[in-house]
Amino acid sequence: MRYEKNILTSEIYCELRKSVEWFELPKIKIDEAIKNSIYTITVFDGDNPVGMGRLIGDGIYFVIVDVVVNPEYQRKGIGTQIVNMFIDYVDKETITGSRSSIQLIAEKGKEGFYEKLGFKKIPNEFCGSGMRKGIRK
Numbered sequence: 001m002r003y004e005k006n007i008l009t010s011e012i013y014c015e016l017r018k019s020v021e022w023f024e025l026p027k028i029k030i031d032e033a034i035k036n037s038i039y040t041i042t043v044f045d046g047d048n049p050v051g052m053g054r055l056i057g058d059g060i061y062f063v064i065v066d067v068v069v070n071p072e073y074q075r076k077g078i079g080t081q082i083v084n085m086f087i088d089y090v091d092k093e094t095i096t097g098s099r100s101s102i103q104l105i106a107e108k109g110k111e112g113f114y115e116k117l118g119f120k121k122i123p124n125e126f127c128g129s130g131m132r133k134g135i136r137k
Contacts, residue, residue, distance in 0.1 A: 094136075
């Protein structure tokens with residue numbers, strides 16, 4: 001597998017969303033979302049895109065979105081590697097004496113995947129199973 005940084009395209013984005021039966025989005029919004037991402041990961045098996053993820057945020061609060069692995073490639077550690085790459089990125093961006101927060105909304109039934117990577121459920125009166133991971137230095 002080859003993990004590429006910041007080369008995600010709207011075509012790959014649409015293809016991977018379709019592979020997991022997520023609804024289609026307008027290309028103009030996809031292009032805008034990718035452009036406004038802080039960091040993207042695209043995973044290839046040869047020339048075939050098999051996974052992706054995006055990191056968005058403002059430098060203090062980060063949100064992991066659109067982690068998708070083609071079903072034929074799931075349970076091979078690809079999603080774990082994508083999330084770990086985002087965690088490493090945020091860790092490097094977090095300066096000594098400060099903190100950053102990585103948040104996400106897990107797909108229903110996927111909470112355990114993220115809990116294994118150190119995320120914790122944060123239910124409250126406004127949100128269901130939101131999750132976050134704090135990094136302190």
